[in-house]
Amino acid sequence: MNPATRTEQLFDAFVTLADTLVAGYDVLDLMQSLVDICHTLLDVDSAGILLANAEGGLEVVASTSEANTLVEVMQLDANAGPCLECFRTREIVSVPDIDVDSDRWSEFAATASAQDIHSVYAIPLRLRETTIGTLNLMRAERGELNHHDVRAAQALADVATIGILQERAIRGAVTVRDQLQDALSSRIIIEQAKGVVAETANLSMDDAFSLIRQHARSNQTTLKEVARQLVAGDLRF
Amino acid sequence: MALDPFTVATDSLSEAGGSVSELARPFLRFLPVSGASVSTFGTLLGAETVSATDALAGRVDELQFDLGEGPCWDALATRRPILEPDFAARPNIGWPAFTEALRSERIGSLFAFPLLFGPLEIGAVDLYSVSPVSLTTKQQDQTTALSAIVSRLLLSRAIQQVDAGESETPFSRRLIHQATGMVIAQAEVSADDAYLLIQARAFAESRPMQEVARDLVDRRFRFSTEPTALGETP
Numbered sequence: 001m002n003p004a005t006r007t008e009q010l011f012d013a014f015v016t017l018a019d020t021l022v023a024g025y026d027v028l029d030l031m032q033s034l035v036d037i038c039h040t041l042l043d044v045d046s047a048g049i050l051l052a053n054a055e056g057g058l059e060v061v062a063s064t065s066e067a068n069t070l071v072e073v074m075q076l077d078a079n080a081g082p083c084l085e086c087f088r089t090r091e092i093v094s095v096p097d098i099d100v101d102s103d104r105w106s107e108f109a110a111t112a113s114a115q116d117i118h119s120v121y122a123i124p125l126r127l128r129e130t131t132i133g134t135l136n137l138m139r140a141e142r143g144e145l146n147h148h149d150v151r152a153a154q155a156l157a158d159v160a161t162i163g164i165l166q167e168r169a170i171r172g173a174v175t176v177r178d179q180l181q182d183a184l185s186s187r188i189i190i191e192q193a194k195g196v197v198a199e200t201a202n203l204s205m206d207d208a209f210s211l212i213r214q215h216a217r218s219n220q221t222t223l224k225e226v227a228r229q230l231v232a233g234d235l236r237f
Numbered sequence: 238m239a240l241d242p243f244t245v246a247t248d249s250l251s252e253a254g255g256s257v258s259e260l261a262r263p264f265l266r267f268l269p270v271s272g273a274s275v276s277t278f279g280t281l282l283g284a285e286t287v288s289a290t291d292a293l294a295g296r297v298d299e300l301q302f303d304l305g306e307g308p309c310w311d312a313l314a315t316r317r318p319i320l321e322p323d324f325a326a327r328p329n330i331g332w333p334a335f336t337e338a339l340r341s342e343r344i345g346s347l348f349a350f351p352l353l354f355g356p357l358e359i360g361a362v363d364l365y366s367v368s369p370v371s372l373t374t375k376q377q378d379q380t381t382a383l384s385a386i387v388s389r390l391l392l393s394r395a396i397q398q399v400d401a402g403e404s405e406t407p408f409s410r411r412l413i414h415q416a417t418g419m420v421i422a423q424a425e426v427s428a429d430d431a432y433l434l435i436q437a438r439a440f441a442e443s444r445p446m447q448e449v450a451r452d453l454v455d456r457r458f459r460f461s462t463e464p465t466a467l468g469e470t471p
Contacts, residue, residue, distance in 0.1 A: 059407040075408040195418020
């Protein structure tokens with residue numbers, strides 16, 4: 001990718017994030033934009049975001065594929081893997097080859113390998129003293145992620161984190177924790193909506209999610225609102 | 238404006254909360270009957286009279302359990318109400334021992350309504366009247382509607398009594414939510430009822446809920462729309 005194109009794309013990415021941050025946005029939609037931008041812009045094959053839940057554990061809130069296989073890999077990572085380490089140390093954790101030293105997190109390493117994921121980068125979503133979650137970048141290729149991509153990813157993660165803070169101010173959520181819990185809770189209705197669409201349109205969970213997103217975009221509404229209508233039976237695909 | 242007796246009955250059921258011993262009384266509020274009893278039996282729950290408004294109502298239930306025949310058995314087996322408005326004069330020939338046992342009692346009419354939740358058998362409601370009466374179509378529909386609420390309460394209670402003890406992870410919860418969505422579309426029910434259906438299936442099969450959810454998501458089985466829709470109010 002030539003430098004000019006790359007700069008333009010990064011610029012567009014920040015504009016997209018900024019657009020998502022205007023009034024009426026939803027944390028979940030912001031997270032979804034962030035993983036999609038990472039997927040498009042960076043040299044990675046998949047990306048996901050985990051947020052800290054009320055119990056102090058990490059939960060997948062957005063990912064580039066809604067196939068349960070990828071989500072499962074990330075959730076294992078959250079129990080014992082680079083993303084948990086990143087969350088705890090609040091530093092970027094780079095694992096250029098997950099098969100090396102895989103004993104540290106054997107279950108995660110085995111499942112990731114089986115999904116053709118061989119290198120992982122976990123970037124903290126940091127907010128002053130608090131780390132609210134992690135951005136996870138995954139690649140089939142082994143080796144370090146180039147430093148431009150690492151810097152871009154950290155910058156995107158920072159903007160998204162600031163966005164979450166800002167939304168808290170708008171909604172008057174009591175604590176960051178409440179607000180994150182709210183984002184995670186909206187995953188419930190989105191999973192249910194995926195199930196509804198998977199059943200009525202006979203689609204995979206991933207394709208069902210794409211359809212929900214498309215509908216939210218073309219109607220300029222949030223994922224959560226579309227999901228609510230689907231679950232209530234007010235909308236059918 | 239006076240409240241509709243049926244509304245009063247449904248309200249009092251909701252207020253009963255966890256107290257199953259009060260489940261039978263609301264039927265007396267809008268039906269011209271003398272007594273009612275609610276019992277669980279069938280493939281899912283143990284045979285038990287959970288609520289009876291008087292001693293005779295309880296005896297009608299017990300006799301049926303002891304003898305293995307009677308309206309409540311037929312109601313659950315056919316998934317339809319069994320109506321015997323003229324029980325005293327023209328007893329049902331299908332229940333000779335039951336009829337004989339009640340010969341000395343003053344029972345003019347007998348009715349039994351099945352307690353169902355989707356495809357699941359929960360039990361039955363038995364109703365008796367001293368003097369012969371008939372139930373109007375509207376009264377039958379309302380009894381069916383109230384029975385659906387009772388079924389849901391009994392099923393929830395049974396499931397709650399079993400120690401959950403499942404090691405739930407965020408990932409297994411995801412699967413359960415996706416499966417709930419599929420059941421919403423399959424059985425045309427609310428999210429709460431879809432969840433309860435999955436929970437009840439897991440309960441009936443003594444399997445973790447996440448396993449049942451996985452089967453649903455992988456399309457190894459499905460809930461079809463049952464003729465007896467859940468909690469349908471006429």
